Every structure is written in structure tokens, then in C-alpha cells.
Amino acid sequence: MRSKGQRKKLGREKLQRVTDMCRSVEERSIDPFLIDVDEVIKVIREYFSEWELPEDLCLDAETIHHIASVIRLQGDWVKHRSTSLYTDPFLLEDKVTRTGKQEILETFLKAWHPIVEMEQLSLHSLAEAIKYWKSLLPLSERWKEILPAETEAGRATREELIRQRILLDKTFSEELENFWDELKREVKENGENRRIRYWDFIGADTYEETVHRAFMTSFLVTYGYATLQIYPLEEENFIKPYKKQVTKIGKRQLVSIPIAVTAEEWTRWKKGELT
């Protein structure tokens, strides 16, 4: 007869095996019916009364979670098989490998209806372009307006940034958390769907203040206090605060999103022309 300790060890091993098996079904998209759910639930039930330690209870919960995912996959599998799109993959794979290139091509052409697009200049667009060109200042004049006096690039210390009022005289994390609270408050009062338009949040009375707010917002996103939602087609950007700081973004690749905060954009925002 096995001791209690041995029985627990055996139970842990069994649950671990079930979890691994479920994970391989989830990740490799193999037939979810390879797992006998009834059998697995019997095992989970058999050992449930033995668990006392939090780790064991966590393992039990994790196993149930994975089994639930497998059941969902089984549901999807049945749903797919019942649709008209279902085809035995082996049969289709066999067809694909045994059919000649020319035949496959001819078959595909029967089901392919490519998008039709036109690329053509119109007299109207040419006239508009010429009008724009005429009103465009030469680069030498435009640069004269925009370029600030030449200064040598160098490093700025935190004290200098504080003196120039780019940073406040408190710890950065404290300032960031206050800013996060402000974002949450703004979203609650003026946002919709738990988010707010980017410019409505960063926009301030002065351009300098706006740049500072954009600078702080970039840190909110980088440090996982908030996320950006970009809709390039609609040209709309939103910022959405997280309830809690998210320190791990999973396996998703992080990307940098440049958002221009120019004086022109700020002026447009002030006039209500920018969303």
C-alpha cells in the first residue's frame, strides 16, 4: 500500500502529464479528441481531496483550466466539421500533392476574383497639386522659419531639466503615477469605452506643456501603465489606462509608435481640427 506522500507525488505527476498533453493539443492544433476528458476529470477528482498545499491546488486549477480549453477546442472542431467548409485535411493534402501545377492553377483561377483598382491622375487632382505647389514656400525659406538657432547637442542633467521645467522636482516614478491617476480620472470623466483620444489627453494650453504631457504619456505606455490604440485608417489614436500596472506583455513583440507632436498639430488641436 502506498503512503500518503507517495500518493500525492503520483497525483502531481499525473496532473502534470495531463497539463502537458492539453498544452500540446492547444499549441500544435492536433485533434483535441485525442484527450479523453472523462478519464482526465476522473483523475482530477480522485486526487482533489489530497491537496493541501497552495502549489498543489494551483496545479489542480491549472489542469482544470487546460481541460476547459480542450473542451472548447473540441466544440470548435465539431462546429467546423459541421460547416460546408470542412474537408478532410489528409484528403485535400493528398489532392494538392498529386495534382499538377497547371491543374491547380486552373482550379484556383475559377475561385479567384481579384480586386479591381485604378491608378489614374485626374485633371482636378493635377490642378490641385499645382495650386499647392504654387503656395509652397521654397525649402530655404521654410527652414529659416522652423530651424532654431544652432546649438551644440549635449547631455542634459536631471537638474537642468527641472530648471527648464521639463521635469518636476519630485521623483520620476511619483510624477508618473500621479500622471497615471490623472489619465484614469480623465477617462472616467471625459472618455468613452474606458479610453480617451490621445490629443484630448496630451493637449494643453501651451505647446510646451503639451510636449511634456506627450513625453510623460510615452512613459505611461512603455512602463505598462496604459496602452495605445491606433486606428490608422480612421486616423484616430486613443490611450487606455490599465487598472493595474502590466509588467509582462507576454510573447508579443513590442513596437515603437512614433506620434508627431508638432506645433502645427497642436494649433490644429486647439482649433478643434484634430482628433
Added chain:
Amino acid sequence: MSKRGRRKAYYARKVKTAIHMLFFRRHRKPGVKGWELRRTLGSDYPKVLSVLDNYLKALDLQVKTVFEVEKPAEKPTPEQLDKARFYITLRGELTPKTKMIGWRIDDLAGLAITISYILSKRGKASRKEVEELLRDKLSGWRVGINIDRYIRYGYLTQDENEQLYLDWRTRAEVDQKALIDLLLGVET
């Protein structure tokens, strides 16, 4: 002008605007969202598109609606139409005798195989498996280049685990059910 005449002129004007919106690309991707059409053409834009579709029949073209998730079983709601994307596509089929719009026969056959294979795998297949399948008939160095090209054009998309899925262009251009039925019907 009679009431009927006024109505005809109204739709002729709207159809013209719809043609401008649908034929000429406005964004990075071709096609126009339903809400954009509604904003420009008015709330009766589905009717305008139906008149346009009828008109395009003679030119072997059609207005194609691609819904955000799946084609609804019943009549789509205004919300579903607003979120859908509309394209002009070929109504009939291209024949091998006509130009294959700039595609090499090998590349197009590779696309056909890739799409069919992903469809048979419930819309998801690993890039490695697809590469192996294509390598059977295409020279090795072309395989990776081709898959990247299919991704770039919007036929496929790939996630961080190198799993391939069908993307927006396949949904807009390929009659998936017809493709599978035709492939299964090919005598080998």
C-alpha cells in the same frame, strides 16, 4: 422632371460617387468601410451599392462585401454593414489565356496550394508545414520568398509562433468553398 426621373438622377449621382470611392484607393489597403460609404452616400448606401452591382454585371465586375467576422446567416444589420469592407472584384473568372495580372504561374500555383492547405487545417497551419508542401514542387529558394510575398500582399498573415492564417485579401478575393470543392473534384 417626374418623380421617377428625379429618383433615377439621384441614384445616378450616388452611383458615380460610389465608383470614385471604390475604384480608387483611399487608404493603404484597397476597399472602403461601410461607415465611410454611409457618411458620403447617406444611409441608403446599400441600395446604391446594389444599383452599382447590377450595373457592373455587364462588365464582369461586382461589389464584394467582406464582413468583419463571418458572413451573417440572415440579412446583415446596419451595424454589421458599417463594419464590413466593400471592394470591386472580378465577377467571373480569369482564364489562363488572359494575363495573370503580373503573377508567374509557379507563384500563383503556390498561393493556391497554400490557401487550400490552410483552409483544410481550419484556417491555421505552421509555416514549416506549408514550406515543406511547397518545396515538393517549387525550388527551395523561392519558397520562403513566395510566402513572404503572400504575406506582404495581404493573402496571409503570420503570428509570432510562425503560424500562418488567411488574411484580408484572401477573404475578399477567393471563394473559399468553391476552391475546396473544385480541388476535390480534380481527377488525379
